[in-house]
Amino acid sequence: MDRQNLTLLTDLYELTMMQGYYKNENANQTVIFDMFYRTNPLESGYAIMAGLEQMIDYIKNLKFEKEDIDYLRSLGIFQEDFLNYLKDFRFTGSIWSIPEGEVIFPREPIVKVIAPIMQAQLVETAILNIINHQSLIATKTSRVCFAAKGDGVMEFGLRRAQGPDAGIYGARAAMIGGCIGTSNVLCGQLFDVPVKGTNAHSWVMSFPDELTAFRKYAEIYPDACLLIADTYDSLKSGVPNAIKVFQELKERGIHPKQYGVRFDSGDLAYISKKARKMLDEAGFTDAVISASNDLDEFLIDSLKAQGATITSWGVGTNLITSKDWPAFGGVYKLAAIRAKDGSFIPKIKLSENSEKVTNPGNKKIYRVYDEEGKVKADLICLEEETFSEKEDLLLFDPHEPWKKTHLSPGEFTLREIMIKVFDEGKCVYESPSVMEMREFCKKELDTLWDETRRLVNPHNVYVDLSKKLYDTKINLLNEMSVEGKTFN
Numbered sequence: 001m002d003r004q005n006l007t008l009l010t011d012l013y014e015l016t017m018m019q020g021y022y023k024n025e026n027a028n029q030t031v032i033f034d035m036f037y038r039t040n041p042l043e044s045g046y047a048i049m050a051g052l053e054q055m056i057d058y059i060k061n062l063k064f065e066k067e068d069i070d071y072l073r074s075l076g077i078f079q080e081d082f083l084n085y086l087k088d089f090r091f092t093g094s095i096w097s098i099p100e101g102e103v104i105f106p107r108e109p110i111v112k113v114i115a116p117i118m119q120a121q122l123v124e125t126a127i128l129n130i131i132n133h134q135s136l137i138a139t140k141t142s143r144v145c146f147a148a149k150g151d152g153v154m155e156f157g158l159r160r161a162q163g164p165d166a167g168i169y170g171a172r173a174a175m176i177g178g179c180i181g182t183s184n185v186l187c188g189q190l191f192d193v194p195v196k197g198t199n200a201h202s203w204v205m206s207f208p209d210e211l212t213a214f215r216k217y218a219e220i221y222p223d224a225c226l227l228i229a230d231t232y233d234s235l236k237s238g239v240p241n242a243i244k245v246f247q248e249l250k251e252r253g254i255h256p257k258q259y260g261v262r263f264d265s266g267d268l269a270y271i272s273k274k275a276r277k278m279l280d281e282a283g284f285t286d287a288v289i290s291a292s293n294d295l296d297e298f299l300i301d302s303l304k305a306q307g308a309t310i311t312s313w314g315v316g317t318n319l320i321t322s323k324d325w326p327a328f329g330g331v332y333k334l335a336a337i338r339a340k341d342g343s344f345i346p347k348i349k350l351s352e353n354s355e356k357v358t359n360p361g362n363k364k365i366y367r368v369y370d371e372e373g374k375v376k377a378d379l380i381c382l383e384e385e386t387f388s389e390k391e392d393l394l395l396f397d398p399h400e401p402w403k404k405t406h407l408s409p410g411e412f413t414l415r416e417i418m419i420k421v422f423d424e425g426k427c428v429y430e431s432p433s434v435m436e437m438r439e440f441c442k443k444e445l446d447t448l449w450d451e452t453r454r455l456v457n458p459h460n461v462y463v464d465l466s467k468k469l470y471d472t473k474i475n476l477l478n479e480m481s482v483e484g485k486t487f488n
Contacts, residue, residue: 040460045454131328158171175187226260229241269306379395396465
């Protein structure tokens with residue numbers, strides 16, 4: 001896919017602030033911004049990181065073209081010296097990120113930008129746009145796949161997505177989150193992921209009768225013969241005609257690699273159980289029963305509980321749009337400013353809502369696993385801090401610090417989860433393939449207890465602060481209070 005210059009994919013105030021920095025002494029001041037989110041989407045117990053590869057492409061192609069500068073000039077709010085500066089603008093900072101497919105939790109940095117403030121400010125909007133969207137769809141998908149309990153889930157929401165980009169990158173995120181394939185052919189071409197599909201009701205309706213339509217399809221695709229069986233009457237017509245076609249293939253010595261029936265309407269639990277009995281009695285015990293029709297994780301979970309015999313699920317609208325939770329909610333906040341001696345001065349944002357008070361400083365994240373390899377907690381600490389599996393580890397709730405967990409050596413393992421993506425403007429990270437990200441995501445999801453993955457009222461994984469970071473935060477809060485900036 002041709003790389004797009006998305007430099008002007010930004011909010012106007014990013015550019016007006018840039019001009020303000022340019023006109024003041026802090027134009028080249030190095031700062032740290034964190035992207036994080038405050039609440040798990042979909043009332044889930046976790047989220048899935050996605051979109052990093054597209055963020056990398058955006059940063060690599062960050063450049064103001066002549067037509068961009070001409071347009072900005074036409075707005076009448078930017079001065080010529082600033083517009084001249086933009087001609088040679090490039091990103092020269094460093095970026096750390098949690099990799100795609102990784103499980104993530106609220107309030108921890110998932111992207112960290114260290115750059116001159118003008119650069120760090122400009123990239124805010126696009127980073128949020130890219131990461132928010134794909135992380136939301138990847139998270140939704142992981143929940144749908146969990147509900148399917150190992151059955152294959154196919155993404156086919158392109159026609160319902162909010163535009164081409166949402167369809168393409170939403171399908172990409174869905175693959176990372178666990179889908180086995182997508183109906184989106186362009187996504188398949190761009191990201192080398194499996195594309196899947198069968199036929200529509202219009203195919204059946206275009207022939208004189210259903211049996212003829214099935215026979216013609218089987219002639220063309222004998223090796224992948226999945227027939228849509230609910231155009232007229234699923235159980236009285238669709239399934240019997242499908243069985244007749246499967247018998248004819250068998251008589252010709254053809255046994256498709258995949259064959260079966262698909263239902264897109266009706267009582268899917270009842271129909272699938274009846275269809276399974278009919279197929280089994282005819283000797284087609286390995287025939288697939290596929291279903292679609294406005295599915296989501298809750299409906300799939302319910303159908304499973306009702307004993308539905310569906311083994312393949314096609315999920316469209318509710319997945320590609322994350323219909324019940326339309327926004328991820330990631331934010332991008334200033335965390336530190338570099339002093340003249342090279343150290344970072346921590347900065348904090350206050351709010352009357354305690355959830356919106358930020359964590360200051362230059363930070364990194366340790367993931368803490370228990371003895372069974374399951375995620376115990378994430379520990380946010382300052383960059384200079386180190387922790388060892390050979391030493392005691394104290395975890396405490398940053399909102400209720402009297403709640404403490406003490407771990408002794410042998411009771412836990414540690415892993416840093418942020419990776420360096422850009423170093424002084426140069427990309428130092430190569431993204432894996434989407435299918436490799438999918439496998440990584442599956443492995444990381446397996447480190448969560450089922451109680452964290454359950455669809456309703458999940459157990460929340462703790463995100464803790466190190467003692468040093470917690471003290472830094474409290475000291476800043478106390479300083480702000482002394483200055484008369486107390487928040488109730």
